Amino acid sequence: MSINNKEALLNKQAEVQKVIDSYTCRVLVCSGTGCIASGSQKIYDEMVKLCKDIEGVKIEMQKDVPHVGVIKTGCQGLCELGPLMRIEPYDYQYVHVQIEDCKEIVEKTVLRGEPVERLFYKHNDEICQHPDDIPFLKLQTRIVLENCGKIDAESIDEYIAVGGYQALAKAFFEMTPQDVIDEVTKSGLRGRGGAGFPAGRKWSQVARQKVKERYVVCNGDEGDPGAFMDGSVMEGDPYKMIEGMTLAAYAVGAENGYIYVRAEYPMSVKRLRMAMEQAEAYGLLGDNILGSGVNFHLHINRGAGAFVCGEGSALTASIEGNRGMPRVKPPRTVEKGLWEKPTVLNNVETYANVPKIILQGADWFRTIGTEGSPGTKTFSLTGSIENTGLIEVPMGTTLRHIIYDIGGGLKSGAAFKGVQIGGPSGGCLVEEHLDQILDFDSVKKFDAIMGSGGLVVMDENTCMVEVARFFMSFTQRESCGKCVPCREGTKRMLEILERIVAGKGEMSDLDELQELATMVRSMALCGLGKSAPLPVISTLKRFRDEYEEHIRDKKCRSKVCTALRKFHINPEFCKGCGKCAKNCPAGAITGKVKSPYTINNDLCIKCGACKDNCNFDAVYVEL
């Protein structure tokens, strides 16, 4: 059935809404990657099974029978507390739902509307019945994620019910392509992939090109370790992003589009495919969309495990079937992108912002966020934090608000040390930045980048030198090898960092590290290379004392660097059993049976076998 004009879309919306309203009760099972990992698929199956067995109740739509709907939604946000479940119309939010709970949920909540108290989240001993009672969710502003977790992620009908595709209808029938570009420009929307280039300017540059064949490409190659926002959008509300891409295609006059999704996101690929098929069947994608004469065909390409493909020119090279290596710019992607044609390339979150801007207007959008960076930003909040999960807050929110008010502070009350923003290409922010507002421009001043929005919180037990080494080993491995500064520079920096964490560093290493970092930062070919030294630059600046301790005192204050640990045996606890000496691969432990043993730290290889094997907890690590 095709929806071929605006009226048909509104009729469809009314029809679907009526169906949804006729449900007596709807069970929303979170099916984001996190909750699926916690076993939510089994919960979904069980709920479907139980609800089917209720007498006089149907889960499929039929007239005049009480209905219970069991649906799969995208990420509901609180990944750590999964599997998650919401129940409408009561708006109950259940956490940590187990198979054994399902029967009680059906009997109490589904049939009688009563809550199952023990499944509610408790915040400081207060029971949170509804999603908005939970500070983690209440304190967010959801635009991109507004439907994520609330609608069936596999049903275009539900997207239409909440106003989906009305932005498209408005654009097609009330606005010219130029109007669409103007509105996006006026909104101040900046690319959410990291660099923050104004989306409207990019679109108008493509629209201006003489070549008529153009492409719209979506960067869903969210490769930053510790970031899963775009994946959650693709999984939880794929329709919104597709509508955004269709709007972009209309604005710049493109008839073909590509979504490049990272290989590690099979669920995103599945949901996007499903969404595209449904949209095509409804005539909302393909030829003659909404009967307007506009054509837009969408294709999916899966990544194959190369971080550098998140860079624009590498991404288009990969779609063309080549090695994903960046090229020298100019010409830029807007002039010569995919197949040498003008190309709009934005990321998932950027496109997902567009429908709402078209529908509610640029002025509305500018009321959110900061002057220079309007709108919201999604972040994935992970690491040593009480509530890990997916969040969306206005641009300009402080880190303190994100970490302490929304995230609930550090895990087990540990002391805050730093937060890595922007993944391996980003920087490390510390205590003094907690109260600074966070937007594209401010973050740059702190030697970091917004990146796509991964926030990894680190506590006192994290060694910053080791973290710098970790990021460098990542970028070094992912360096494509095309330009010398990145290929050689990252390798040399990694060698130095490896030396330092192994306790073999010298003070001159720090200057060399700084010099290399500055060189790569200014001379690498692409954004990946240019930003690769940022973790080193920011940790050198803010944790220089830790670097020096590693080199001078051979000491790792976080006790992370195994090579710098010193093992000792506490003579008071040691029973002289000799088990440690037997297990020591280096022959570093000596002693007489039944009297305390000792470790020779010159021979010790710091493997920890003695500590693991001691039955009396007599082996300890010196700070």
Added chain:
Amino acid sequence: MLDQSYYKKADEVIEHYGRRAASLIPIMQDIQAEYRYLPGELLTYVASQIGVTEAKAYSVATFYENFSFEPKGKYIIKVCDGTACHVRKSMPVKEAMLKELGLSHKKHTTDDMLFTIETVSCLGACGLAPTCTVNDEVHPKMTPEKAIELLDGLRGESA
């Protein structure tokens, strides 16, 4: 020599994506999904069929981390070492698995072709770090102990 069935499968995949240079990566992905690795002979065959040189096909296949010319085990376990998993101690999980299976950082697949252990940069389930996947199914909040239990369970499954 590969069995004729491999070439038949390749033909199907090539037909699906079309004989174009741009189809190279999706074709290789589907072949790898079928056989859990990319047989070298098939890559040569695909190249000739879609009109790219063997050298080009090889250069692309070796560029991307996901392609492997080595056969992999029945269970491909990817231990996530993304930032979030790393700071929540993912490497001890991998070490425990390697030790249990007698594997190393050079040898990834067990001789009985049951297990392949790899590291992956981020699986996108950071909220539940540290994680690993077994043939794309995510296992949350891993510990070295849980890792051994997981291996035991998989052994039982295939026995």
